[in-house]
Amino acid sequence: MTESRDICFRTRDLTKVYQTGETEVFALRGVSIDIYDQEMMVLLGPSGSGKSTLLNILGGLDHASSGEVWFHGDVLTASDDTTLTQFRRDHVGFIFQFYNLIPSLTARENVALVTEIARDPMSAEEALALVGLEDRMDHFPSQLSGGQQQRVAVARAVAKRPGVLLCDEPTGALDSSTGVQVLEALEQVNKELGTTTIVITHNAGISDMSDRVVYLADGQVSHIEEHATRKPAKELSW
Amino acid sequence: MAILDRKLRRDLWRIKGQVLAIGFVIAAGIAILIVMQGSLTSLQETRNAYYDRYRFADVFASARRAPESLAARVAAIPGVSRVDTRIAQDVILDMPSMIEPARGRILSLPEGREPNLNWISRRLNRDFEFGRPDEVIVNETFANAHELFPGDQIVANINGRRRTLTIIDVAMSPEFIYAISPGELVPDKRRFGILWMGRQSLEAVFGLDGAFNQISMSLTRDANEQFVIDQTDALLAPYGGIGAYGRSDHQSDAFLESEFMQLQTMSQILPPIFILVAAFLLNIVINRLIDTEREQIGLMKAFGYHDYSVGWHYMKFVLAIAGIGVVLGWALGYLLGGMMTDLYGTFFKFPFLLYQPNPATFVVSGALSLGVAAGAAWFAVRRAVRLDPAVAMTPPSPPVYRRSIAERFGFAKHLGAPSRMIMRNLSRWPIRAGLTSLGVSFSVGMLIMSLFMVDSIDEMLDTFFFNTQRQDVTLTFTNPTHDISREDVQNIPGVLRAEMFRAVPVRLRNGVNSERVGIIGVDDGADLTRLLDVNNREVTLPLDGLMLTDQLAAQLSVQVGDVIDVEIMEGRRPHLRIPVNGISQEYVGLSAYMNREALARVMEEAPSASGAYVRVDANSMAQFFQEVKKTPALQGVTLRSAALEEFRRIMDETMISAISFYIFFASLIAVGVIYNSARISLSERARELASMRVLGFTKSEVAGVLLGELAVITLVSLPIGCLLGYGMAASIVDQFGTELFRLPFVIQPSTFGWAVLIIITASVATGAIVARRVNNLDLVAVLKTRE
């Protein structure tokens, strides 16, 4: 699977320190890791271990305190806000635990929101078909179930054919079978489009569908586990 | 409870911008009320005290020459408590600093005692009595304008003789709080002076020994003023009486009253607008707060807080904001009130001016604002009180959106997603969007209502000075005369054209309505003064019958073709019935016009003249005035350019401060409304906007979604505001009309333009402040939480 081991993200000695009044909180203490093109990676770790922080820095939502991040040879850590916005626009799809759909836009329009500003997007209809929502395209978020909303979020994230897909507990608010539907969508996108996918989860079971599992503890990579074969998402349950 | 209060303080601090914006809107309403009511009561009290202390009369009358013995008969009229007689005469003053003559009004004072009525307030040389015959006391304004002090001399043309008068003191008088010379629109402190002289010396000068030509009386509390006026008229008729009148027709008092009325009107129109706008803002703020705190409310109740303590907590929040506004408003009102009253003091001449802010206004305005605030929050707070703890703690489902009306009708098919977001948000909260628009509309309206006065006054000036009164100079003769012919006037050096006029004091009656006015007789084909109809087109004066100004016709309820009673109060004093053959439009004063020959015919006398309208060669003005100053038969000279200039100067002084005042307060509403609605939108949609940023939208694209909504609201409010302003201006025109003057209803396109521009500027500035917040959205923090 990982014969072309081009590096998508490379981080070196990445730290993030939050200053809260007198005390300093180290969210990341020197993370050095390579993430390969087209791989499906799962980030596991206890609460507060720095998973979200790492993901947000990779996605250009947050700035590191020190250390470096490269994306295909470009140094992200040296970029200003405008460049990071452009980076997100061109390369990154995000999926969050709480869907973050725009309530005033229908499913189709939520996806179109992104395709309108993307370089080489698929159509909104195509993206929604990919997640099995072709018959719900004109529904507003308030008219969709949680799982459906999250699948719209997946469609929105993949519609622009991003290089990377960053997912922060995408199934966190969903029951097992709905969660599987979302994971299937991610799996399909990763396979069909070759999108590098990083998934944060608290659910060790989910890690079976990945190429690699990275364990974070206390702001550091504690160990990495490689899978020779990936378990199909639909065989997962929790 | 203490913890809840701490929460209250933090909540207030968190939205301090909004608290301040709402506070200022309330403060503005309260300040305006306090300033206007404060000035009003201060001016009224000052005037009343002044009238009282200086024995200002209640009824006034003039005659040609009445024997002093008549005073006793007037005093015997039931209802009259005190009578004063005097000699009054208008003269020409030759002031060294002016090429044109000034107008003087000489009034007699008894030597060695106070007059019975209309005392003067001596300013410098209180104890100095009239000694020699040519000593005068001059009114303070005129003295100051010419830097005259006791001991200085002025030259007057009195009864055909040049006399040098020595000033012994300067004074003020309740009769001249607002001192306007005849035929002018505003007081001219340099060209109109009041001179008080000893009665005996004046009797000698004017040959009025043992006689008077002015009488005034004070009335008992239960007197019937109209009865006294009629009785006085009857007594004075044989002596050339020209009609008694009460205080309401006294020029100075009438101007004061019209100013008071304007203050009263404005203080009733403006503050409610501000308080209502503030109520609306409070309502959306408290609703938003309760929405975001649903779960906290549920939690508090689950922990055992009583419903009423939850309700009271939110009520206190609203009352705190209103309270801040009230206190700010009180302070602002107190300060500005003093300034405003002082400003009035420069127009209305009082020997003392007591600024007494009315404590009742403070109490009432405060109580009313807090009450309205509580009312505005009532339903929101009740919602909080009624929230079921279990329900409150389940997350709210996403707000339900629908396609906006425009989309359902197939418009906006090609709009991008951000534009759809804007439109759907507006239609998701139509009432809020509508009220926000209405709030902004009110500020546009308020601006138009204040700015249009400039247009209106310009129009009034244009009509008065350029279309109707086209003469350069008006000469008024001491007595109506046949001796001065048009040729005589024409022969004065510099005169290009002269037209004679006759002015006759009359009382016009139509049924129960009656008015004391002058009929102006002008010649057929007169060109210097013109008459305009209601459409501003020139009309020719009919050869027969009367032409009334529209205001006069309205007050008498007369229409063209009606025949009215005319009591002429000069010469043979015939009582006639004359048809009204035309109505002309004038904004200033009440007048009736008639062909000069026809007037002479009905008066059964040979045509005579009371004065002349003159056009003068601009290069020969100095020579012209040189000659005029020597002419014995003149009692007055009115210079159009000077009157116009004076009017403009006063308007510049007052209008600029008044208009900046209105611009400030109107912008305050616009800023308050827009800022609040932007901040509420921002807080409701922070998550959605942050999501857009995450998806790769730039800061300006995201700010565009938020500001686009404001832009739509502002744009919608502009035409509504213009209509509102149109209506408000119309009602002002309606309310401010008096006998003295009316405002023409004219709004120039540029006025709409300015109002719109000012509000757009205010909106853009407010938008910029809010856009900064969009830039500082914390993406990570927003996405971490559920909502």
Ligand SMILES: Nc1ncnc2c1ncn2[C@@H]1O[C@H](COP(=O)(O)OP(=O)(O)OP(=O)(O)O)[C@@H](O)[C@H]1O
């Ligand atoms: N804005 C902040 N200010 C201060 N400390 C913060 C902030 N955000 C995160 N932290 C701290 O940084 C550390 C890492 O947080 P992060 O959100 O990355 O954890 P996580 O691994 O995603 O946890 P979870 O599984 O609970 O989501 C935590 O200890 C957290 O308390």
Ligand SMILES: [Mg+2]
């Ligand atoms: Mg996390």
